[in-house]
Amino acid sequence: MGPVGARVWVVPGGHIPFPTSGPEPEFSGFDQLCVLNATDDRADVRVHVYYTDAEPVGPYLIPVAARRVRHVRVNDLVDPEAVRLDRPYGLVLRSPVPVVVQFLRQDTRLPGVVALTGTMAHPEPAAPDVGG
Amino acid sequence: MGPVGARVWVVPGGHIPFPTSGPEPEFSGFDQLCVLNATDDRADVRVHVYYTDAEPVGPYLIPVAARRVRHVRVNDLVDPEAVRLDRPYGLVLRSPVPVVVQFLRQDTRLPGVVALTGTMAHPEPAAPDVGG
């Protein structure tokens, strides 16, 4: 049925909410990447994190098996270094096979309050093949 | 006036909120698919659900009559099997005619709190014709 998605995705509006309230992990604050790999090949997605006042950091590796979805909290991206809390950042994701990427934030800084926001990431339609 | 939309749509960020609070059905937690079929033909939309640790399940069938909209809670997709609560999933929708798909989540896990988030699904512009 042909590939679904794109090989490059961008999220400019990252900012992990801090502090957090409520029981972990369901009500902790987070930014999340949701990656769907509908292909029959494993997608080793490589992520670079862009900051306001420092050079980009990466690649972070998010492996997504063939025909699988993976939801990763940005808070859990720790190698090569933890993405910092309460600081603006942006993300560029590159995959060897087409995938689709959605972004979600859960904000629980106020006790007893859950705020959600999200958007499809921006796909780069004309992206050339990207290697490892 | 020509067809409106695309034949393939993708939602990577599914996760039905659980548990739920407040009176049913208005304040139950849900993920929802909103499909608009502006064509003069019935759209038998076929949905596959992708998981983190199991093969995709489907097709689920969502019939949308000509010139109609249909809003379906993912919680109500039960054939061939119920989409599981509180578990990451993604969706690929395929329609024989162009449609437009929007995704909405209502989260009422905390009593007295309503959180909403949503996004247009990702359209696959170059998708070839898909049959039943």
Add this chain to the structure above:
Amino acid sequence: MGPVGARVWVVPGGHIPFPTSGPEPEFSGFDQLCVLNATDDRADVRVHVYYTDAEPVGPYLIPVAARRVRHVRVNDLVDPEAVRLDRPYGLVLRSPVPVVVQFLRQDTRLPGVVALTGTMAHPEPAAPDVGG
């Protein structure tokens, strides 16, 4: 600098929240269309409303002057007939000149709670010229 936007936009996920709480009009529940017309020509945007169980209704007329933005609550679309509350609907907007359309919902069904969600509408890139 060339036209900005598209001539056809689609919103499948309409549903005006009902009932509403809090002081009007700031805290009433609403679905809203936000139309930006960056051209030097007036845009008489024509809207058709799609329902679950009835034929589409329209056109509703939303005039947007040259170089202006207009935010219209769907609750206020009353000619040819009021868009019904608490009922699923979808929208197709057609403009004689390129515009950009964003969708916003404010849900205040629970007293003391404000929930927001929104998305860019879906643009129809290949739409042919549409007349009045």
Add this chain to the structure above:
Amino acid sequence: MGPVGARVWVVPGGHIPFPTSGPEPEFSGFDQLCVLNATDDRADVRVHVYYTDAEPVGPYLIPVAARRVRHVRVNDLVDPEAVRLDRPYGLVLRSPVPVVVQFLRQDTRLPGVVALTGTMAHPEPAAPDVGG
């Protein structure tokens, strides 16, 4: 790896929430632009603000260094004049190099309530080169 993004981005649904509650600046109400510049060139992004009943105002200048992200509250755009609170507006951003733009609103008009909504801005894919 090739440029990422587009040179023109549009946000029709601006409206800075007013009044605001809670401690500044974390819980003030705001509309925010999040710009990612993954290129090796500085992006002097120029913004025009469109209103309901007045000519567009601008350009506002948002410089984004090479390989950096920048999150700017619309409340802080004051030159050539402050963007007015509690009033509908739209935005057109133009960059000399490809960037990606996301829009976020934080609404804290009700004490103890945080509502978030956002969306990727609308990219203008066929935009010609724009100069300063």
